[in-house]
Amino acid sequence: MGAGGCTGGHGGHRSWPRAREAARLLGGGRPPAPRELSLEDALGAVLAADVHALTGLPAFDASAMDGFAVSGPGPWRLVGRQLAGAPEAPVGLRPGEAVEIATGARVPKGTECVLPYELAAVRDGTVDGPAEAGRHVRWAGEETAPGETVLERGAVVGPAALGLAASLGHDTLPVLRPRVTVLVTGEEITTSGLPGDGSVRDAIGPALPGVVERAGGRIESLRHMGDERRPLLDALAGADGDVVAVCGSSSRGPADHLRSVLEELGAEVAVDGVACRPGHPQLLAHTDRTVFVGLPGNPGAALVAAATLLVPLLAAMSGRPDPGTGLARAVLEGAVTAHPRDTRLVAVRLDGGRAHPVGHDRPGSLRGAALADAYAVVPPGWDGTEVELLRVP
Numbered sequence: 001m002g003a004g005g006c007t008g009g010h011g012g013h014r015s016w017p018r019a020r021e022a023a024r025l026l027g028g029g030r031p032p033a034p035r036e037l038s039l040e041d042a043l044g045a046v047l048a049a050d051v052h053a054l055t056g057l058p059a060f061d062a063s064a065m066d067g068f069a070v071s072g073p074g075p076w077r078l079v080g081r082q083l084a085g086a087p088e089a090p091v092g093l094r095p096g097e098a099v100e101i102a103t104g105a106r107v108p109k110g111t112e113c114v115l116p117y118e119l120a121a122v123r124d125g126t127v128d129g130p131a132e133a134g135r136h137v138r139w140a141g142e143e144t145a146p147g148e149t150v151l152e153r154g155a156v157v158g159p160a161a162l163g164l165a166a167s168l169g170h171d172t173l174p175v176l177r178p179r180v181t182v183l184v185t186g187e188e189i190t191t192s193g194l195p196g197d198g199s200v201r202d203a204i205g206p207a208l209p210g211v212v213e214r215a216g217g218r219i220e221s222l223r224h225m226g227d228e229r230r231p232l233l234d235a236l237a238g239a240d241g242d243v244v245a246v247c248g249s250s251s252r253g254p255a256d257h258l259r260s261v262l263e264e265l266g267a268e269v270a271v272d273g274v275a276c277r278p279g280h281p282q283l284l285a286h287t288d289r290t291v292f293v294g295l296p297g298n299p300g301a302a303l304v305a306a307a308t309l310l311v312p313l314l315a316a317m318s319g320r321p322d323p324g325t326g327l328a329r330a331v332l333e334g335a336v337t338a339h340p341r342d343t344r345l346v347a348v349r350l351d352g353g354r355a356h357p358v359g360h361d362r363p364g365s366l367r368g369a370a371l372a373d374a375y376a377v378v379p380p381g382w383d384g385t386e387v388e389l390l391r392v393p
């Protein structure tokens with residue numbers, strides 16, 4: 001819908017809930033191309049296909065205890081030693097024989113069970129003790145059979161899934177991970193050292209990779225540029241990625257070219273301004289190839305805008321829930337007043353069912369967000385006690 005449609009906000013702005021819904025809707029129709037990524041790069045992404053066991057688990061018959069692998073009834077004659085990592089012994093165990101064995105070592109053929117040291121009596125090269133057929137051996141494939149489906153398409157890859165995939169022989173995983181390009185605009189922006197005398201340290205560039213990552217995406221390119229129109233046009237026209245986020249240039253000042261550049265590229269604008277505080281100058285637009293998100297230059301406002309448009313967009317692209325949602329409602333403490341038309345996002349610390357404003361949350365500052373657990377969502381005209389919460393991205 002163009003900016004002139006029913007906005008549910010004011011002055012052409014979308015209401016905050018509708019802006020988030022627009023981002024989810026747009027993302028939901030644009031799944032990124034599945035990619036095979038290294039295990040390290042797959043963390044936090046959504047599986048594009050089921051994952052099968054490339055081998056059984058365990059992959060070979062192995063001892064589950066330090067002790068003795070034995071065959072037949074005891075006592076047993078000690079005939080050798082098998083340590084973890086050693087290949088299979090060339091000769092199997094015969095009844096009445098034992099090898100000393102380490103946890104995880106491959107048991108020789110003919111092993112019936114393992115007798116832990118604690119239960120074994122060893123004397124003159126002979127072992128004796130209460131053997132129980134089949135005990136203390138991890139038999140090949142008993143946990144997972146080769147070919148079994150162990151992880152399902154659509155699951156978010158967590159640390160345990162990575163370890164599991166590795167243990168079953170995978171070096172890569174097929175995932176949906178939207179590729180994000182970030183352009184940080186502003187002549188005054190610097191990337192190292194102290195700010196001052198008109199220069200400002202980039203505070204959005206360092207924050208965005210984590211925001212994108214937690215929403216399941218990956219920043220593949222992050223560039224800084226000045227305020228000129230032509231380089232912005234060239235960068236957007238040539239951007240390679242599912243999503244391009246532009247920081248700064250979202251307002252209507254003389255150096256804010258994002259709108260006119262998007263128009264020249266024939267992009268359709270889905271959201272132009274959001275009725276929220278901070279962060280109202282936000283943009284969501286798209287061509288057939290790319291989704292563009294405009295974030296305000298004020299860093300605190302940019303983070304709220306990222307939580308409003310970028311995070312729901314990226315999460316929906318790979319079909320996962322918005323990571324900001326799912327917190328229980330809380331009683332908002334302190335003297336917070338609602339705005340008559342805009343949704344306020346107030347940085348709060350959570351303590352049981354109570355939300356305490358942390359302050360320091362002016363649009364130009366990330367101090368409040370850095371202290372906060374969540375934003376309290378204060379709708380226009382609210383005069384209740386409970387509020388919805390959104391995790392700080």
Ligand SMILES: Nc1nc2c(c(=O)[nH]1)N[C@H]1C(S)=C(S)[C@@H](COP(=O)(O)OP(=O)(O)OC[C@H]3O[C@@H](n4cnc5c(N)ncnc54)[C@H](O)[C@@H]3O)O[C@H]1N2
Binds near residue numbers: 251
């Ligand atoms: N006439 C109006 N002026 C402004 C309005 C408005 O509605 N009417 N809205 C204000 C609000 S609210 C915001 S937010 C900003 C958004 O402006 P831009 O997105 O165009 O951003 P800039 O003008 O480039 O920068 C704003 C501010 O933020 C600083 N900045 C920019 N980028 C960074 C960065 N990467 N790291 C740290 N700080 C950054 C920049 O130096 C400015 O101080 O527009 C208001 N004006």
Ligand code: MOO
Binds near residue numbers: 276279280363364
């Ligand atoms: O809303 Mo601006 O986005 O407050 O700083």
